Amino acid sequence: MTLVLGGARSGKSRYAEGLIEALPGPWLYVATAQAWDDEMRARIAEHRARRPAPWETVDAPRDLASVIRRAPAGRPVLVDCLTLWLTNAMLDEDADLAAERDALVESCRTAAGPMVLVSNEVGLSIVPENALARRFRDEAGRLHQRLAAMADRVVLVVAGLPMILKGEAR
Template sequence: MPMSDVKSSRVILITGPARSGKSEWGERLAAQSATQFGQRVVYVATAIAPTDDAEWLARVEAHRNRRPADWETLEVSHHLAKAIAAAAPDTCLLVDSLGTWLANLLEQDEETWAETQAELLHCLEQAQAQVILIAEETGWGVVPAYPLGRRFRDRLGTLTRKIGAIANPVYLVTGGYALNLSALGTQIDG
């Protein structure tokens, strides 16, 4: 991505499968915003870290170790829209990840989830800060055999598509490569 595109992109969406390099690509774009344009980077961690899960804690630590020391960390497990709305214009928010945030809210009924989703989309459309969102691709496999799995997959797919309509660029990261879908593809309305 040319440096000028990083500055002019208010909402950037990065999606892809597990271990594809999504977070690293988001970190690279956020670092460009900081070094080239003087933006303050705030890493928005959406996970609720269980303290008794050593493997999970190791994953969190690996993410921390990759980030520059001057980046701030904001833990936002539920109120992502409020964090986006409160961010100053000279800020780059790196939200990692939408799937984890959605999982924290998965027990919401359909009406409450629709309100939560609408609030997030509204805040993204009105954002003064740059927002880089990392989203997992979960719908490329079999349909989950249980209702909660289907709810997660369907909600994340719909949310990612709606954010994709707001974001520019939208990246697909797979196999360690980032593809700019905004430049290569055609957006589907609806």
């Protein structure tokens, strides 16, 4: 498992796609975004256009752990992105965030094939001014720490440049 972190427009998604495309296809792209407005629909369309066959896309804005568990054995999986999934879970007032986070971590630990997880590093800026934003930053940081601890490789992408934090470069 590889965890790819970076800021907005850092090149983390392209880098992660390249890691998966270096493996034999077909590849599974698990998308966590929801198209709430025209701008987000355009972003999603841009990402999809970059992924011709043999990519298969599965939308999983919430039940990410189940999608990972159901992925065929040996099939390379790319999840993009964990912070969008976290946002979706936090905005669902009925969600048991701790249980969903634990299920996600466990599904990653027991994944039946190679997996690359993409997420935004959100802890490099100022302390957010409101409680929800601070909670989001804290939850993302905790999730990243758990996944990084069990990942084979962790990469931070800045300005399109990958920096290997853990493991070896490919």
